[in-house]
Amino acid sequence: MISSTAAAPSLGRDIKVMGLVGVAHWVSHFYHLVLPAVFLLLHDEFEVSFAALGLLTALFYGASGLAQTPAGFMVDRYGARRVLLAGLALLSAATLACGLVESYWMLLPLAILAGIGNSVFHPADLSILTAKISPHRLGRGYATHALCGNLGWAAAPTFMITISQIWDWRVAIICAGLIGLTIVAAFLIWGADLEDTPDASAKVEHIPMGRLMDNARLLLSATIISCFLYFAFLAAALIGIQSFGIPAIINMYGLTLAEASHGITGFLLGTAVGIFFGGILADRTDRHDRIAIFGMVVSALFIFYIAMTAGLGPAMLLGLLVAGGVASGVTTPSRDMLVRAAAPKGASGRVFGFVYSGLDLGSALVPLLLGWAMDQGYPAAVFYATAGFLAVTTLTVVQVRRQVVTAEDPA
Template sequence: MTDTALAPIGRDLKIMGLVGTAHAASHFFHLVLPPLFPILKDEFGVSYTELGLLPSLFFAASGFGQSVAGFLVDHYGARRILLIGLSILSLAVIGYAMVGAFWMLIPLSILAGLGNAVFHPADLSILTSKVSPGRLGRAYGTHAISGNLGWAAAPALMITLAHFADWRTAVIVAGCIGLAIVAAFLIWGRDLADERQLDESGGHPRGLPTLADVRLLFSATILSCFAYFTFLAAALIGVQTFGVTAMVAIYEVQIETATAALTAFLLGSASGILLGGIAADRTSRHDLIAMGGMIAAAIAFAGIGLGLPPTYLLIAALAVAGFLSGTTSPSRDMLVRKAAPKGASGRVFGFVYSGLDLGSAVMPLALGILMDNDRPDLIFLSVSGFLIVTAATVIEVRKRR
């Protein structure tokens, strides 16, 4: 398939739909436990700091595993690794329901994180190799939107199930949803199977770590992409974990209003991704889209942290901030695609996306300290600062491509 050829749209839509569903499941599982923290706190008699350790370990394990998963994707094929990872993640979540003490959640969170590690290298490798190049921007946009929808669905579903049944039933249902997606891939996703790519010079299977692989991943361009995702995750996790608490403190609104503002942020981001995917297919200056969106979102978050929007505009302000940041998502994936040599998309996407897990693992504990010291304004100001740094990394990526 050439860069200008387009496969039948039905085939591309099927690939986008299956991969997007898997990505939604990954993000859904990110927020399976956090909405249940008040219930778990009472049941196990632990503090919020101890509960916060669970997502930190989840993302630390995921970040460690992503680089390894990238090599496995290039060596064994993306579909196979994706299904193994989703199965591990789903079974670990079901395992949450079986624990009798808090400490048992710790190894299960680590196991779940290792299962989660496969998604970005596998998902994006499938999209890059299977979707028509002329539709890749929209494919990356669909992929990102699905993740946001997974985030948005988790809190409501988990709290509803816990309310009408109990938290153990809620996590079992969540895990079974993941296993159902595995079954869907086995039935309808057979054409996503990809053969191992061979090194053109020596005929050896790609994916086996070599010194050249290490040099590639630690090149200035790829490290700049890694930094982009690390600082972006630090910003996003700040909004998702402490945004509601910070808004309640700054604006003195009810928790329901603050939660609605967070939902508006996620839905605004999904809308921005949709527009950003169209824009990414119509321009070659993906760096300008990524930088412009991040800087504009940073300005919006700085205003929120300073308490500038009136309370009645708080929800709208978060929606705008989400929209601006969302427009950058497809373009950032296009930048990584351009930076990845042929046949190395799995390991490159795996490495740079592990930056998301690094930022997500470190920041909750750091931002918790700010909240404990009664500085909710610094939550959003920190988000703004991280977005500015994220935009700066794009300059380095563009300069070195």
């Protein structure tokens, strides 16, 4: 684990650490939507189905999910900065290579490599924040982290479609890959504040069976499993809009590619606005479960209205998507505070790595089904699925709160 300093971190150091980690998270989320943003173009270029394109997303998140828990152990053993830079370099290089392929099938192994690179971000980022940010600013630290990630999501569709329309999709993907490689170089020069000291007690090689069983009991406890399921359902909700929101909007409402892109960007920017205010709320209450439940229910209602209502105009659709994004975003810092409360001291890399692999599981399972629904001419399934999974997340929040309260007050 990252060693804590004897003195409380200064505001300036906190801000710099938040900024560096935020940039890394921005890049990782930006890459999540590099390929989905041009799915319509890839659909025409390679003459493949939406289900086949959904397979790319499934492989990316499947590989990321399988690698994320080992990445958490690597963070605890070797230090977050090393693992973070290695993952970012792999993700960037694999993305750049996607712009050089000559057939759809060449994208499949690159999606897996990119997913492995993506696996490091949550355990590395959140371990750095948990160890280095002052406790009274931690809610805002988590909010900044999530805010930057959502801004990365919001930037990708506009960036990719704009570059694709000026040149083509290959140039857009190559430019996206170069962004990450440039940031890796910058972090090697200016990222000293992320330097950390691995915990010698966290060695995993030749580890006694008793320690292995302790780790298994920790990660498979009711509280941690509830957190894992929360993220799985949340990701299942969001991946539909992120991967197929643009073609779904075009098919449902007859809008242009640019108008549909603006709608998805509005949802993601709305989420970012919600995260900003959610960070303030998270630092002012200890009932993070109430914030998470309220926000998810409200967001689900907005998205459900989109799914069931025909003939929405561009302005009304944009307003509903932004409102749904704001409601969802408010919950994000509180969810991270719930996970922090559930993670024992000294095990944050492992816990964050395992719990956040739920995001990848949910993201891996849903795209194939929604791609098939798109191929069958049922684009509304994208929004019905999003609303349904958002509603289900509230059940897991109740369970997490119950388990944490029980652990704190066993009597």
